[in-house]
Amino acid sequence: MDWNILSWLIWLPVVGMVAIALIPREKPEIIKIIAAVATGLQLWVVIMLWIQFDRGAVGFQFQEKLAWIPSFNIHYFLGVDGLSLPMALLTALLSFLGIFVSWKIDKAVKGYFALFLLLDTGMMGVFLSLDFFLFYVFWEVMLLPMYFLIGIWGGPQREYAAIKFFLYTLAGSVLMLVAMLALYFSCGRTFDMTQMIVLAPEALKGVTWWGLDTLKVIWIFLFITFAIKVPIFPFHTWLPLAHVEAPTAVSVILAGVLLKMGTYGLLRISYPMLPDGAVWFAGALAILALINIIWGALCALAQTDLKKLVAYSSINHMGYVLLGMAAVVAAGAQHGTNMTAAQAGMNGAVLQMFNHGTITAMLFILVGVVYDRAHHRDIDGFGGLGVKMPIYSGVVALAFFAGLGLPGLSGFIGEAMCFIGAFPVYKLIVIIATLGILLNASYFLWAYQRIFLGGLNEKYADIPEINGRELFTLVPLAVLVVLLGVYPAPVLNVMKVTMNYIIEIVQTSSLLAPH
Amino acid sequence: MHDLNTYLIIGAVLFTLGLFGVITRRNAIAVLMGVELILNAANINFIAFARFGGMNLSGHIFAMFVIIMAAVEAAVALAIIINLYNNLGTVNIDEADTLKK
């Protein structure tokens, strides 16, 4: 608190960006090193934060509050709790690794790394803002570098992908702006989230707009904003395109961090501010989760482009998160105050967010590795690489098995918790959703077989093995995947108090009163 | 010679002469000299008001300001004129009508 740790977290990359701006473009090595140092320091700071974080305390820690635009009661207000801390760690870790993943970028190096750092700031800001307006600003700040990173450094269809991503997300942000202003005025002109959580449920009671419940309208607006980010079916089609076209490191960030913002937004804003909305929508959320799981898995099974397969697997995996989130209603009196299920679901959802971040990052980095060597990503165009690249195929096996939810690796535990949480309330949905586990295994194993097993494709008789730099980017993630698969408590201990707090807020919703 | 009007009349004459120069002369330097005359007309008025009109020391200080201003202005204006000459090859301001184009 003495040294404004959260501000450091957010602005360190900007410092790096300014430094990069001062370096002449002829010295790409120095630019890269500066970027690595900036994100490395950020990672170190977030680890410090992780260590100092008080796991037992409810509410936001390390708060910083400065008046920003006093006439509108807007503050520069930061804070961290058990929900945002894992996300901040994920952001810092993936940004740091992303720098090394992009080491081989040779087109406009200066611009690339400057934008990458700006993106990092935007993401960190979203996770640490406690002022809704500030949140919104960071939310938009993040879009811009993303647009350029895809549009300039992307694949052949990059411009189409970038504009689609940008417009799609922006369309969502507009709705958030409306919802934000509605909440601002309802809560007596404050953007302070901690206040809004207290005031909003009361303020919106019985209010209607043109005969519609204001609460539901705001909920739907926010939901669409966040659904586009997650992405939830049917708002998902920007994702495969953006992922396929984006450079590897950007795909890593996109899938690893940006998708989490959707569910983070739901948990940070929608759930506590609109508990009635959360309860009202939970059934629909569970159904959407089911569609995400099955639809994503089926689409992944159909793909021949490896990167697209991984992209669709993200849609599938985020479905588990939504399923866990829908489980929050189990805590209501109507469902027998099943705190066990609610806690399993909500904690499972956030754990799955974190774990999916690490797993999908691994997957995208691995796709990038083989793309750099073979210059294509057609699954059927490989064959038998396991003989030539034993280490690479081993790491891919680890990532794929984590992705398909093998126990002992981190993909399993979050998934299982989401199922356990949702089961008492949504039995049928969960039973159908377990089919997703089978489909998961099918598409990963089938892809693995087509790439690595069978006879060696002679075209790749001298394909080089994965190199040290690439391994360096994968090892931290692999370690996390294994450690959290065996012992998830370190992350669960950080988040559980916060998640229980959110459950308690939703629990009070009048919609959950006994019949 | 001991009343205000005399000084004001002198100032007005000086001002009119300056204005006449500014409007009619073609040579930029002459225009500049006209401007200087206008400034000095103002100076005479300031001093006159300081002596007779109750402006006291303020009038002197304003006059000092104007003198400094005039010096600065002369420097800037001369620089402009030199640039004008460099670009157009003349100091005839009738030919400097690029504003119209």
Added chain:
Amino acid sequence: MDVRILYGSLFLILPLLAFVIQIFVGNRLPRKGDWVSIGAVLLTLCIAIAMFAVMLVYDDPHFKVDKSIEWFNLGSWTVEIGMLIDNITIVMLLVVAVVSGLVHIYSVGYMAGDPRYSRYFGYLSLFTFSMNGIVLSNNLFSIYMFWELVGLSSYLLIGFWFEKDSAADAGKKAFLVNRIGDIGMFIGILLFFTGTGSFLFTDLFEGVANGALSGSLLTIAGICIFLGAVGKSAQFPLHVWLPDAMEGPTPVSALIHAATMVAAGVYLIVRLFPIFTVDALTVIAYVGGFTALFSAIIAVTQNDIKRVLAYSTVSQLGYMVLAVGTGAYVAGLFHLVTHAAFKAGLFFCSGSVIHAMHHAYHKLNDHESDPQDLRNMGGFKDKMKITYTTMLIATLAISGVPFMSGFLSKDAILAGTLAFAQHHPEHSLLPVFGFGAAILTAFYMFRLIFMTFHGKPARREILDHIHESPSVMTTPLVILATLSIFIFYTLPFANPFSDHGWYMHLVEPVNSVVAGNPTAHEIEEGIHHAHLPAMIISLIVAGLGIFLAFLVYLRKRISAEKMAQRMGIMYKFSFNKFFMDEIYQKYLVNPSIIFSKAVGFLDWDLYDKYIINGFAWVTKRLSRIIGIKYDYDILDQKIVDGVGRSTHFFGAGLRLIQTGKLQNYLLWVLGGIIIIFIIQVM
């Protein structure tokens, strides 16, 4: 900490450590690190033997250690995992350690020179670790985790020679088919957890006893759990992966796909026996009985030596499941133990034969002929004396011939089945399954022996190159053959016709906690009465089976071809494994892939292209209409530009006064001032 728990955790730590070492540095170690894995497994074997000895000395049927630790807690929800050690655990640990240890040793010979030698041993260690994990778990959650991990090691080992497409396919198939069962098991776990709020067996039993879960829900939950066993123990209809799994190296088949992993399903339902309802048990019994007969029928016509053994394994597992279903679960577990020894022995023998065939074909420069095809073999008995003798002993054991271990356990199962049918005459089909499978087992096993070791091979010159395998491979054979003799299971007694011994004494049946189920005592009573008739019938059927095989394949009194013709459609079904693979491929796999392609198409080429991009298209059209027609042509051109044009008109007049000469402007200014001045004065 309880010292027994410490010993128990060594069963996990040692193989896991070996796995990690092998994966990371195995290749760089001397001898490619095989001694690391072997050392780890032999250490666990020593501990297992010590624990077993202590168990015999203690002689306490109720011995049980159950310790849990907190894995994580979320406030209201604490998840505990832990270890359960009782007599069943110790017996299972010993079985795993013995078979695994022998497989490790055997593999040194069998896998010599393989380019991924150290990885192979790493995978074996991983398997041993996960299998021990299943056996030691005291809760459903960790059992499920280890359950999937053995699936992983099975996948890795089946597909070990992944350059062969068939091996890669088989590995994938095994994993996916197992996953179907696992999903059922997972749903079962969810049901039990939702009912009782815990994963621990003890809490589960207590919850069910208190009625937290009852009636049809309990039946469904039980059947769901059983689905896991159906997958892992290759019961009908999920048996299709096991025969394909024979693509893996033969020692792996012996360890994973004959002796231990496939028995995990049986172990699971034995462990959870107290919470199965009568209805669930009936389902289990029918699935097991049907599988036993069904796969025995298939085994009769197969020509691949390993596939015959694979179907025989499926059949024997069916026996065990049948036993659990009829309540004789102690007998089922007993058969698991004896089966582990003689089936692993049979696989080792087949491995030894294949090894020899490989060698011989290699010498003959024949790379076309299938070294696993029974029709290419024959007359090896003088060339491979040890293999022949040990295989004969194991075959006698599996056929249920007296003085052999298989006789005791099979007899116990058949007695249980018979007793069940006597109690419930409507289920008389079950003993028919059992005895039918018994006669076929004797028949196809002796067919195997006669075709391999008697008669003449297809190519006579092959006999010149057939020779016995190295001692590193034959020693395990001898050990396993020895363990197929009855005496090891009846000590301290030595009556070959009674299963009475340490096992029956120490593994006591427990009462079901489901209200209305028969008690252990009632079941035992029934079995006791059915013992003698069952023994007589099983002796007759075993003899009949062996005699038939003798007539057909040794004496050639009955032509196999003619018999096949006479059986017609039945033969065709059996030979083609009842077309199960084809049916799955045609009606499940292909449609799901086509469906996924359709969904992918729908998603990308229809939904995204037309709906989402349609929004953009509509917006663009709309913008064109609004933007060009209204905005530009009317609003902009007429109104906005109208303002501009009129301004322009006036401006055109006024611009005449704009000369560009500063002095003119100044003059205008002066004029303006004068006018203002005049107005002011007036």
